Amino acid sequence: LQVIEECYGKDTDYYRITESNLRQAEHEASEHAPANVSQDVSQDASAGGNGSGTPGAAPAGTPSAAVPSATASHTGTSPICGLKLARECWNAYGKPLIADKYPEYQGRIAAGLVGHGSECYGFDDDLSRDHDFGPRFCLWLTDEDYAAIGERLQADYEALPQSFMGYGPRESTARAQGAGRRDGVFRIGDFFESITGYRQAPSTNNPHEWLMLDEATLAAATNGEVFADPLGKFLDTRQGFKTMPEDVRLALISKRLGMMAQAGQYNVPRMLARGDGAAAWLSIGEFVQAAASLVFLLNNPITVGYLPYYKWRFAALRRLSSRMATRLADVCGQLETLLRLSSAACYGGAGFGEGGKGSAPVAEKISQTIEHVCAEVVAELRREGLTGSDETFLEWQRPYVEEHIASDAACLHSL
Structure with a gap:
C-alpha cells in the first residue's frame, strides 16, 4: 500500500482494491484467531476505515x-x-x-x-x-x-x-x-x-x-x-x-502544439481581421480543444486519465485543475474566458459594446489570452526538459519535442 500510494496515489483502483483485500484478510484472520488477537485485528480495521474508498460502503x-x-x-x-x-x-x-x-x-x-x-x-x-x-x-x-x-x-x-x-x-x-x-x-x-x-x-x-x-x-x-x-x-x-506509450504521448503533444499554433496563434487574428466571424469562432474552438487535450497529456494519462468527449471536457478539466500539483492548472479558466468572449469578438460588430467601442477590445483580449496560454505551455515544456527554446509560436516547438521520440515510425513524426 505504501508503494502504491507513493507511485500512483490513494485515489486509484490499485490502492482501493489492495486495501480492500487487506481488510478481507484481516476479517478472515479475526474469525480464526484467539480472542485477544481477534480484538486487536478488529480495532486495527476499525481505525483504518472500510478500505473501499467510499464512505459507508461495507468492508x-x-x-x-x-x-x-x-x-x-x-x-x-x-x-x-x-x-x-x-x-x-x-x-x-x-x-x-x-x-x-x-x-x-x-x-x-x-x-x-x-x-x-x-x-x-x-x-x-x-x-x-x-x-x-x-x-x-x-x-x-x-x-x-x-x-x-x-x-x-x-x-x-x-x-x-x-x-x-x-x-x-x-x-x-x-x-x-x-x-x-x-x-x-x-x-x-x-x-x-x-x-x-x-x-x-x-x-x-x-x-x-x-x-x-x-x-x-x-x-x-x-x-x-x-x-x-x-x-x-x-x-x-x-x-x-x-499506459499510453511515451512515444505516442509525445507525438500527440506535438500535434496539439501544431493545432494551437495554426488555429489560435495564426488563424484567429487573421479571421477576425477579415471579418469572418464564423471562421474565427471555429478557430477558437480548435485552439480550445487542442489546449484542453494538451493539459491532460502533459499531466500524463497514466496519472490523471484521458480527456473525455466534448460534453464532459470542461468538467474533467476543472476537476484536474483543482488537484494539487497539476501542471498548467490555470489554463482551464483562460480557455473558458476565450469561449465566453468569442461571441462578442466574432459577431460584436463595429458598434458593439459600451460607448460603441466595437468588438476590437474583446478581440485583442482573445489574442492576448491565446498568447498567454502558449507562453505558459512553453514554460512547462522547458520545465519537463522537452525543449530548450523560448520560442512562443508553438509550431516551432514541435521539432524539439519530437527529438525525444525514440521510434522512427513515420506516424509519430510531423512532416
Whole structure:
C-alpha cells in the first residue's frame, strides 16, 4: 500500500482494491484467531476505515445482513452519485449472489462500474437521471469462467431487484441495450472491445493503432471504479489502456502544439481581421480543444486519465485543475474566458459594446489570452526538459519535442 500510494496515489483502483483485500484478510484472520488477537485485528480495521474508498460502503467480507437495506430510500438525504449507488448495490446484491450461488468463483469475478455514462465519470447530477441511470454494476469474467457460468450469472443479475435505495427501475435508451448494454456480465476482452475495438491495449510496437484511439474512447475504457478484482485480470487489461506509450504521448503533444499554433496563434487574428466571424469562432474552438487535450497529456494519462468527449471536457478539466500539483492548472479558466468572449469578438460588430467601442477590445483580449496560454505551455515544456527554446509560436516547438521520440515510425513524426 505504501508503494502504491507513493507511485500512483490513494485515489486509484490499485490502492482501493489492495486495501480492500487487506481488510478481507484481516476479517478472515479475526474469525480464526484467539480472542485477544481477534480484538486487536478488529480495532486495527476499525481505525483504518472500510478500505473501499467510499464512505459507508461495507468492508470486504461483511455479512450481507450488515449492508444497507435494499428498501432504504434516499428521501430526506442528498442525492447519491451513480458510482456510490453502484458500489452499494454491489455490496447489497452482487456479493451475496455470488457467495450464495457461485461460491467457487468468489475469488475470480471482478466487479465495478466503468464505461459510458456520466456516472462512470463522476459527473452525474439530477439532470442525468432521466435515462440510463439507476442501480447497476458490471461483472467481468475470464473467457473460461464466462463459458462456464456467464449466461447463468447474467440471468441471475437480471433477476435482481430493479429498484434500490429509492432509485430505479432504470430506463435504458436504445443505445444502452443489446450489444451496447452498460451493465451486467461480460467477458473482460468483450467489454474492452465494445468500447475501443480492441480486446487488450495495442502493443507499443504498433503506435499507429494507439493513434487511431482517440482520447475520449480511452477515457471511457479507463474511467469509473473497480470494486473487486481478486484475479487482477480486469485491472491488468485496463491498465494497458491507461499506459499510453511515451512515444505516442509525445507525438500527440506535438500535434496539439501544431493545432494551437495554426488555429489560435495564426488563424484567429487573421479571421477576425477579415471579418469572418464564423471562421474565427471555429478557430477558437480548435485552439480550445487542442489546449484542453494538451493539459491532460502533459499531466500524463497514466496519472490523471484521458480527456473525455466534448460534453464532459470542461468538467474533467476543472476537476484536474483543482488537484494539487497539476501542471498548467490555470489554463482551464483562460480557455473558458476565450469561449465566453468569442461571441462578442466574432459577431460584436463595429458598434458593439459600451460607448460603441466595437468588438476590437474583446478581440485583442482573445489574442492576448491565446498568447498567454502558449507562453505558459512553453514554460512547462522547458520545465519537463522537452525543449530548450523560448520560442512562443508553438509550431516551432514541435521539432524539439519530437527529438525525444525514440521510434522512427513515420506516424509519430510531423512532416
